[in-house]
Amino acid sequence: MENIFTDEYFMKKALQEAEIAFEKDEIPVGAVIVVNNTVIARTHNLTELLHDVTAHAEMQAITSAANFLGGKYLKGCTLYVTLEPCQMCAGALYWSQISKIVFGASDEKRGYKTLGTQIHPKTEVISGVLEKECSALMTSFFQKKR
Amino acid sequence: MENIFTDEYFMKKALQEAEIAFEKDEIPVGAVIVVNNTVIARTHNLTELLHDVTAHAEMQAITSAANFLGGKYLKGCTLYVTLEPCQMCAGALYWSQISKIVFGASDEKRGYKTLGTQIHPKTEVISGVLEKECSALMTSFFQKKR
Numbered sequence A, B: 001m002e003n004i005f006t007d008e009y010f011m012k013k014a015l016q017e018a019e020i021a022f023e024k025d026e027i028p029v030g031a032v033i034v035v036n037n038t039v040i041a042r043t044h045n046l047t048e049l050l051h052d053v054t055a056h057a058e059m060q061a062i063t064s065a066a067n068f069l070g071g072k073y074l075k076g077c078t079l080y081v082t083l084e085p086c087q088m089c090a091g092a093l094y095w096s097q098i099s100k101i102v103f104g105a106s107d108e109k110r111g112y113k114t115l116g117t118q119i120h121p122k123t124e125v126i127s128g129v130l131e132k133e134c135s136a137l138m139t140s141f142f143q144k145k146r
Helices: A007-023 A057-069 A085-094 A133-146 B007-023 B057-069 B086-096 B131-145
Strands: A030-035 A039-043 A080-083 A101-103 A124-127 B029-035 B038-044 B079-081 B100-106 B124-129
Touching: A007 A030, A007 A039, A007 A057, A007 A080, A007 A133, A030 A057, A057 A080, A057 A085, A057 B086, A057 B124, A085 B007, A085 B086, A085 B100, A133 B131, B007 B029, B007 B038, B007 B057, B007 B100, B007 B131, B029 B057, B038 B057, B057 B079, B057 B086, B079 B131, B100 B131
Parallel strands: A080 A101, A101 A124, B079 B100, B100 B124
Antiparallel strands: A030 A039, A030 A080, B029 B038, B029 B079
């Protein structure tokens, strides 16, 4: 039997979160954290609603997953996020020692890769999963804003 | 009349917060955010208590100050923190556009300067204020842990 729990499967869940952010007029970034094929955190960007620059989807997902697990380290967990993490989020992911990061669209300007933020040496990173869909949502948002 | 509101004055407030963290068996880092010589946020590291890697003193201070001000940008504010910010905290400070960062002890291993994290171009940084006192608290903590 084919395994339905692919990276695309969970990235779609993150995209659904990004769509909720879009509908709230937030920059549309969504995230889920998965352990053993189970989603333990689902979050979306809330910086405008909360008036808080720290309320990126990834930051909330890290806090939420750690609450669920009862410990601060996210070993064995995978983060799916629609946009490449920024310096802040990559820095938080470093501390969490998360096992895997999967992101959709790249962020050439503010992404951690461009800015050289250090990721934990034990963390695997996969990029470009559902990249077109993730990018399209961002493009629509900023077109709407113009 | 002499101005009592010096960087040392406010760093002492941050040090008091760091001491509270020490007493809770948290890595002793404390922070305050000041606007117009008024402290609007005072926080200390709570990563152990909250099981949350994002609960650094600076992150809580940013959220707390933004709540107080009712907006997400911290223009006109100064952060006093006993230890050089890490990648995560420096990344958050970038987004906040805070006007000034004053830190005590340097963190040669995990500090944002070593790791090359980008700070907002409009943010002024001052280091080494009450450096000995800030460092001594960290040293005592890790000696106790051995």
